[in-house]
Amino acid sequence: MTATIPLTFVIPSYGRQKKLERAVASILAQGVLPEEIIVVDDASPEPLVLPEAVAATGRVRLIRQPVNGGAAQARNTGMEAARTDWVSFLDSDDWLLPDTLQPRWHFLQEGEDRTAEKGRTVYGCGWQDTLPDGTVLRERIPLPAHGPADFFRGCWFSPGSCIILNRQKVLRLAGGADGSLRRLEDYEWFVRIGLAGFVLKVQDMAGAGIERGSNTSLAAVSAAADAISLRIAGLTRDRQDKAVLRRRANAYLRYERAASAWREKRLAAFALLMAGSLAASPRLKLSPLPGWTLRHAPARQVRP
The missing domain is CATH 3.90.550.10 (Spore Coat Polysaccharide Biosynthesis Protein SpsA; Chain A)
Structure with a gap:
C-alpha cells in the first residue's frame, strides 16, 4: 500500500x-x-x-x-x-x-x-x-x-x-x-x-x-509593476535597508517590463527599460535574478 x-x-x-x-x-x-x-x-x-x-x-x-x-x-x-x-x-x-x-x-x-x-x-x-x-x-x-x-x-x-x-x-x-x-x-x-x-x-x-507558456503583454506587466512598486514603498517604509530593497525591486520590475518590450519587438522601450534596470542594480548580466545552476537536458524526454 x-x-x-x-x-x-x-x-x-x-x-x-x-x-x-x-x-x-x-x-x-x-x-x-x-x-x-x-x-x-x-x-x-x-x-x-x-x-x-x-x-x-x-x-x-x-x-x-x-x-x-x-x-x-x-x-x-x-x-x-x-x-x-x-x-x-x-x-x-x-x-x-x-x-x-x-x-x-x-x-x-x-x-x-x-x-x-x-x-x-x-x-x-x-x-x-x-x-x-x-x-x-x-x-x-x-x-x-x-x-x-x-x-x-x-x-x-x-x-x-x-x-x-x-x-x-x-x-x-x-x-x-x-x-x-x-x-x-x-x-x-x-x-x-x-x-x-x-x-x-x-x-x-x-x-x-x-x-513554457504564453508571454505577457508589456501593458499588463507595467500595470502590475506599478501596483507592486507602490506596495513595496509601504512595506519597506520603516526598514533601515529600504533603499537597497527598493533598488532591487526597481531593477527587477524594470527588467520584467524590458523582457515584455523585447517580445513585442519594441526595441526603444526595451533599451530604455533595461538601462533603468541596470542603473538601479549595476551588474555584468542582463538579468538581476539570483540565478540557477543549469544542466544539460536528460537523454530522454520525461513526460507523462
Whole structure:
C-alpha cells in the first residue's frame, strides 16, 4: 500500500482539462501520495471535471470558483481549503517528474529537524524546462534565498510548481497571494514572505516538468509593476535597508517590463527599460535574478 504524507497539492486551472488530468496523474503516480489534491477551477467557461478513476481515489477534491479571479486567488482558495499544514502547488500545465515527491518530502523533514524556526523555511527544487511538444531543453536548479534582499531580486524559483510551504505560518505571518494582481503576483507574495522572515532552501534535483507558456503583454506587466512598486514603498517604509530593497525591486520590475518590450519587438522601450534596470542594480548580466545552476537536458524526454 502506498504511504500517505501530510501534504496537500493545490492545482489552479482555467480550462486545460487534458493538461489538468496529466498534472493530477503525475501526482497520483508518485511513490508516496499527498493526503489530498485540491483542484481549483477558476470559473472555466466549460467546467472542469474529474475523470471517474481520479474521483474514485478519494484523494482529489474539485472546487469551482464562482467568478474568474486569477491564479493568486485560486491558490488562496486552495490553501484555505487545505487540511494539512504543508502545501505544494502545481500549475495545471506542469507535472511532477516520476519518483520525486518522496525525496522532496524527506528533504523537508530533514530541514525541519535541523531548524529551531519550524515552518519558516520554504522548500524548493529544480525543474526541467520543456517545450509543448515534450522536448526537454535543460534542467534548472535555483539558488537559495537567505533573506528579504534575495527575494526582492526577483522570482526565479518557480513557486507555481516547485515549492512546499507551511500554509499556516505563511498565512499568519505574510498573508496570502494578492488576488488583485494578474501578473507578477508570485513576486509580490514572496517579497512579503521574505519580509516575514522566511528563507528558501533548495534541493539539488529536478522535481517537475515546466512547460513554457504564453508571454505577457508589456501593458499588463507595467500595470502590475506599478501596483507592486507602490506596495513595496509601504512595506519597506520603516526598514533601515529600504533603499537597497527598493533598488532591487526597481531593477527587477524594470527588467520584467524590458523582457515584455523585447517580445513585442519594441526595441526603444526595451533599451530604455533595461538601462533603468541596470542603473538601479549595476551588474555584468542582463538579468538581476539570483540565478540557477543549469544542466544539460536528460537523454530522454520525461513526460507523462
